[in-house]
Amino acid sequence: MNKIKFNYLYRDGSNYKSWGEMVFSNPEQLALSEIEAKLVDAFLPDKLFIASQISIPEKFLFANRQFTKYDHCYHEFDCVEICEENLTDNSNRSITDFLKDVEMASKHGWKAFDVLERA
Numbered sequence: 001m002n003k004i005k006f007n008y009l010y011r012d013g014s015n016y017k018s019w020g021e022m023v024f025s026n027p028e029q030l031a032l033s034e035i036e037a038k039l040v041d042a043f044l045p046d047k048l049f050i051a052s053q054i055s056i057p058e059k060f061l062f063a064n065r066q067f068t069k070y071d072h073c074y075h076e077f078d079c080v081e082i083c084e085e086n087l088t089d090n091s092n093r094s095i096t097d098f099l100k101d102v103e104m105a106s107k108h109g110w111k112a113f114d115v116l117e118r119a
Contacts, residue, residue: 025094080095
């Protein structure tokens with residue numbers, strides 16, 4: 001069974017990046033185009049989202065250094081791709097389950113927060 005890799009990143013105001021990825025099962029064999037369309041529709045403009053609201057690891061750059069004026073709370077969706085890698089979601093969600101979580105977070109609103117609280 002093909003698996004789906006969700007690629008995302010944290011990009012600060014200086015364009016420094018920290019990449020992340022999650023691998024989900026795809027038992028329903030959803031097409032990449034369908035998955036991407038649902039994600040883009042649910043995310044904020046520029047494909048931004050709050051990682052903690054959809055239970056994926058935050059990739060903040062300031063975790064290993066001091067907070068700067070360029071840090072913010074948003075992560076950015078990059079792409080989805082088919083892969084054969086091991087599943088990485090701690091909740092063992094399928095891509096369908098993940099999409100439901102993303103759509104629910106979008107429905108309730110992406111809740112921005114002060115990154116100083118996490119620094």
